[in-house]
Every structure is written in structure tokens, then in C-alpha cells.
Amino acid sequence: xxxxxxxxxxxxxxxxxxxxxxxxxxxxxxxxxxxxxxxxxxxxxxxxxxxxxxxxxxxxxxxxxxxxxxxxxxxxxxxxxxxxxxxxxxxxxxxxxxxxxxxxxxxxxxxxxxxxxxxxxxxxxxxxxxxxxxxxxxxxxxxxxxxxxxxxxxxxxxxxxxxxxxxxxxxxxxxxxxxxxxxxxxxxxxxxxxxxxxxxxxxxxxxxxxxxxxxxxxxxxxxxxxxxxxxxxxxxxxxxxxxxxxxxxxxxxxxxxxxxxxxxxxxxxxxxxxxxxxxxxxxxxxxxxxxxxxxxxx
Amino acid sequence: xxxxxxxxxxxxxxxxxxxxxxxxxxxxxxxxxxxxxxxxxxxxxxxxxxxxxxxxxxxxxxxxxxxxxxxxxxxxxxxxxxxxxxxxxxxxxxxxxxxxxxxxxxxxxxxxxxxxxxxxxxxxxxxxxxxxxxxxxxxxxxxxxxxxxxxxxxxxxxxxxxxxxxxxxxxxxxxxxxxxxxxxxxxxxxxxxxxxxxxxxxxxxxxxxxxxxxxxxxxxxxxxxxxxxxxxxxxxxxxxxxxxxxxxxxxxxxxxxxxxxxxxxx
Numbered sequence: 316x317x318x319x320x321x322x323x324x325x326x327x328x329x330x331x332x333x334x335x336x337x338x339x340x341x342x343x344x345x346x347x348x349x350x351x352x353x354x355x356x357x358x359x360x361x362x363x364x365x366x367x368x369x370x371x372x373x374x375x376x377x378x379x380x381x382x383x384x385x386x387x388x389x390x391x392x393x394x395x396x397x398x399x400x401x402x403x404x405x406x407x408x409x410x411x412x413x414x415x416x417x418x419x420x421x422x423x424x425x426x427x428x429x430x431x432x433x434x435x436x437x438x439x440x441x442x443x444x445x446x447x448x449x450x451x452x453x454x455x456x457x458x459x460x461x462x463x464x465x466x467x468x469x470x471x472x473x474x475x476x477x478x479x480x481x482x483x484x485x486x487x488x489x490x491x492x493x494x495x496x497x498x499x500x501x502x503x504x505x506x507x508x509x510x511x512x513x514x515x516x517x518x519x520x521x522x523x524x525x526x527x528x529x530x531x532x533x534x535x536x537x538x539x540x541x542x543x544x545x546x547x548x549x550x551x552x553x554x555x556x557x558x559x560x561x562x563x564x565x566x567x568x569x570x571x572x573x574x575x576x577x578x579x580x581x582x583x584x585x586x587x588x589x590x591x592x593x594x595x596x597x598x599x600x601x602x603x604x605x606x607x608x609x610x611x612x613x
Numbered sequence: 614x615x616x617x618x619x620x621x622x623x624x625x626x627x628x629x630x631x632x633x634x635x636x637x638x639x640x641x642x643x644x645x646x647x648x649x650x651x652x653x654x655x656x657x658x659x660x661x662x663x664x665x666x667x668x669x670x671x672x673x674x675x676x677x678x679x680x681x682x683x684x685x686x687x688x689x690x691x692x693x694x695x696x697x698x699x700x701x702x703x704x705x706x707x708x709x710x711x712x713x714x715x716x717x718x719x720x721x722x723x724x725x726x727x728x729x730x731x732x733x734x735x736x737x738x739x740x741x742x743x744x745x746x747x748x749x750x751x752x753x754x755x756x757x758x759x760x761x762x763x764x765x766x767x768x769x770x771x772x773x774x775x776x777x778x779x780x781x782x783x784x785x786x787x788x789x790x791x792x793x794x795x796x797x798x799x800x801x802x803x804x805x806x807x808x809x810x811x812x813x814x815x816x817x818x819x820x821x822x823x824x825x826x827x828x829x830x831x832x833x834x835x836x837x838x839x840x841x842x843x844x845x846x847x848x849x850x851x852x853x854x855x856x857x858x859x860x861x862x863x864x865x866x867x868x869x870x871x872x873x874x875x876x877x878x879x
Contacts, residue, residue: 369878389718399713416717
């Protein structure tokens with residue numbers, strides 16, 4: 316598949332501090348690519364370099380197989396950190412400026428505002444907007460040029476749960492149109508819910524890069540509860556790799572090719588009835604913490 | 614270039630402070646000649662004695678004297694127009710909109726050009742207003758106007774344009790370096806007195822270079838005209854040498870702005 320973005324050996328130093336360290340990455344067309352990392356891990360710096368607001372120290376990157384120029388940026392819709400607009404201008408006027416810069420038709424403004432449900436407030440000044448509205452306006456602004464790639468940096472930062480859900484829905488809708496999305500976040504849950512691929516950064520270095528599905532393919536655990544004691548039966552089951560007891564529940568790590576169905580059937584055959592049975596895929600959060608822990612030990 | 618000018622004007626045309634400051638500056642330009650007349654009337658009313666000469670007959674606002682007289686006074690007021698430039702450009706940095714502009718697809722050079730285009734337009738607009746004010750005032754006060762006299766000395770309006778444009782580009786540079794609007798305006802206000810003090814204290818051997826300091830060389834284009842009314846010899850033409858020096862300074866300022874923008878992380 317064609318790469319939308321490819322980065323080779325990107326490095327940014329601020330004096331003695333290395334914010335991005337020899338980073339290499341590939342993002343394919345149509346990916347929803349999550350960049351994960353704790354605060355200060357170099358996510359925003361990396362995106363800033365890719366968008367030419369921060370000067371790199373060394374390394375290379377290319378968009379759509381071309382060297383980065385302003386013409387390439389006109390095909391990208393991007394927001395870094397907080398939404399940035401002229402506070403004294405209305406939403407429409409702000410988007411007119413964006414359209415003029417991107418040489419996009421002003422006819423795109425209305426549908427973009429409708430998509431993020433801000434059309435009714437289009438003539439209000441930006442400074443009167445709530446944080447959620449500001450975030451949505453920045454997504455509208457990123458949509459103005461009908462971009463091939465969208466870059467979103469912490470798009471749900473500071474939003475209430477409803478706002479977060481709205482933004483996620485919006486991202487999924489946009490991704491469904493086949494656009495490539497690059498999403499930086501420190502919220503793992505968010506990345507797992509919307510991304511197809513992800514990478515993990517720590518102190519500017521790449522720890523991991525792969526697809527989200529691969530994570531789910533790891534070991535599966537099942538939580539079991541019953542009125543009777545189960546440890547004997549569970550430990551004798553050939554499908555169990557490991558059995559642990561936590562807060563009155565048994566956590567069974569399944570062997571390859573096993574599922575909760577098999578476990579349930581086995582218990583039933585033993586004359587035991589489970590009152591609670593919960594399959595847990597290995598979450599991105601666990602994977603992430605493991606990766607970070609590994610890097611600490613390394 | 615026109616596209617870049619349009620982008621910058623989109624930012625400014627709905628900005629109330631931009632209009633308020635522009636209109637105030639315009640009123641200042643229009644108001645000065647009538648201020649001069651009122652001053653002469655006042656001189657007359659208190660019975661100022663110029664060897665029985667009527668102060669109203671001093672040809673301050675007569676063609677062709679008017680061009681050098683008013684443009685000289687206007688060059689002293691350019692700080693007011695610089696405030697507009699400082700505020701609008703420092704806004705781009707405090708709102709971080711310059712960063713978003715670049716992300717959206719302007720190059721740093723485009724940003725510079727769009728601001729220069731606006732500065733050019735502001736200088737051009739106020740020069741046209743000066744031209745118009747000069748023509749109308751001259752027509753009102755000059756006894757026996759002849760067409761050839763009207764435009765004699767009109768090149769001072771061009772010098773005013775260059776002086777204003779140069780100062781606004783200097784204000785642009787200061788804003789880029791200092792980022793904060795209040796600080797920049799303060800520095801711009803004290804810069805000229807500081808330059809004058811420096812020039813006055815230059816060692817004898819290198820005294821001459823004082824004339825080539827940035828704002829001094831620009832102000833040398835239009836010399837103080839008023840001593841001619843007490844029968845002193847003055848430079849009553851635009852000094853082409855200093856036009857060239859001023860242009861050189863402007864090129865240097867623009868280059869400095871470009872290098873600073875290029876090197877900074879926004």
C-alpha cells in the first residue's frame with residue numbers, strides 16, 4: 316500500500332534535551348494512526364516538524380512521497396494542541412481565512428460547519444465559543460480543503476464525556492470516508508476505540524509500531540465467578556494456562572484456541588454453574604504499560 | 614502577492630481596533646493643516662509682532678512650500694500608524710495564529726509577504742490622503758494658484774511614503790523580535806531619541822556616519838523646513854542619496870525579519 320507519510324531518522328534537539336530521537340515511521344493510506352505517549356514524549360513536537368512550524372535538527376520525512384512544501388500542507392487538515400483562531404472573528408470569517416490559505420473553495424465552509432454541528436452559531440465570534448465548540452470548529456477547519464490526511468492532536472483534551480463521545484463519532488465518520496487520520500493522544504482508550512494502527516513514543520524514541528488488531532490477538536483472559544469454589548476444577552482444565560484469584564473472582568488465562576465457550580461447557584460437565592463469565596481481550600492500556608515498563612528495565 | 618494581501622485583509626477588515634486606529638490617523642492627517650491655521654490665527658490675535666508682518670501671510674500652507682512643511686510634520690506622527698502594525702502583528706503571535714497559518718499552508722515567506730503587502734497598502738493609503746489634504750489645503754490658502762506651482766515639490770509626498778513604509782517595516786521587525794505589543798511600542802517610541810543622543814555623542818572622527826543610522830537616514834530625506842521662515846538656507850528638495858540609503862535599510866530590515874522567522878520554532 317502507498318504510504319501517505321514516511322519518516323526517516325527524524326531528530327529534534329533543544330540544547331541538551333532531545334525531544335524527538337531518530338524517529339522512523341510509515342503511515343499508510345486509509346490508516347487511522349494513533350501516536351501514543353505520555354505527556355512530553357515528543358508527540359506534538361513530531362507533528363510540529365511534519366507541519367513545518369518547528370525546525371528539525373536532522374532526519375527526513377516525505378508526504379505522499381514528495382518532499383514537504385507548503386503545497387503539500389494545503390492537502391492536509393491539521394490542528395496542533397489547542398484550537399487556534401482569531402478570537403475577534405466569527406466562525407465563518409475564520410474559515411474564510413483558512414480556505415483562502417488552502418486555496419479551497421469557500422463553498423466548502425457551509426458543509427464543514429454543518430458536519431460539526433456549528434452552523435447555527437456560524438456568525439458568532441470565536442471567543443464566545445465553549446471548549447467543545449472550539450474543538451469542533453478546528454475539525455471543521457481541518458475539513459475545509461477536503462484533506463487527504465487529517466492530523467489531530469489530543470482532540471478530546473479538556474472535553475466533558477458527551478463532548479468526547481461527539482468528537483469520537485466525528486473521527487469515525489471521517490475515517491469511514493477513507494481519509495487517513497493521524498491522531499496523537501495520551502488516552503489509550505481513545506486510540507483503541509478509533510485507530511487501526513498505532514505507535515508508542517517515549518522521550519522522543521519509538522517504542523512500538525503496529526496495528527491495533529495485533530494487540531487484541533494476544534492472550535485472552537476470562538473472569539469467572541460461581542457460588543461454589545472453583546479452583547480445583549479450573550486448575551485441572553487443560554484449556555487454562557494460568558488461574559488466579561482476585562477479589563473472589565477467578566481470572567483464567569486461556570491457552571491458544573480456547574474460548575469462554577469451552578470453559579463454560581467444561582464447568583457444566585463438572586456439575587458447576589458459573590454466575591459470572593467475562594471475556595477480556597488484552598487491552599491497549601496493558602500493552603502500553605508493559606511497553607513502558609520494558610523500556611524502563613532496558 | 615494579491616492573494617496574500619487578501620488573506621491579511623480578511624484578518625483585519627473585521628478587526629475594530631484596526632479601523633479605529635486607521636481613522637484616528639486619518640483624522641490626524643486631515644486635522645494638522647487646520648491646526649496650523651488656528652495656530653497662526655492665535656499668533657495674530659495675541660498680537661505677535663513680526664516687524665508688522667501678518668502671521669497669516671507666512672506661506673506655510675502655500676504651494677509649493679506646503680509639501681515639505683506638511684510632510685515633515687507628518688513624518689513625526691508615524692508612530693501612530695506603527696501602533697496599528699505592532700498590534701496586528703503581535704496578535705498573530707499571541708493568538709498563535711501565525712502557527713496555524715503555516716500549518717494550513719502558508720510558508721514563512723508568504724506570511725512575511727502578506728504583512729508587507731498590508732504595510733505597503735497602509736503607507737500608500739496614507740500617502741494618498743496626504744496628497745489630497747495637501748492639494749485641498751494648498752488650493753484654499755494659496756493666493757493666485759497656478760497649476761505648475763501646485764505640484765512643485767510633490768515629490769515630498771513620495772519621500773513621506775518611503776519614510777512611513779520604512780518605519781513600519783522597522784516596527785514589523787521590532788515586533789517579530791520582541792513579540793509583546795506594549796513593549797514594542799515603548800521601544801519604538803524611545804528608539805528615535807536614543808538614536809539622536811547616540812549621533813550627538815559620536816566621536817569627531819566618525820561623526821559623519823550618524824547620518825546613515827536607520828531612522829536618521831530616513832528623516833534626512835525631508836529636512837526640517839521651518840528655518841526658511843527666518844531666512845536660513847535649507848535643503849528644500851528630497852535628498853536622493855538618502856532615498857537610496859533608506860531603501861537599503863528597508864531591504865536589510867526585510868531580510869532580518871525573514872531570517873528571524875525562518876529560524877524560529879513557531
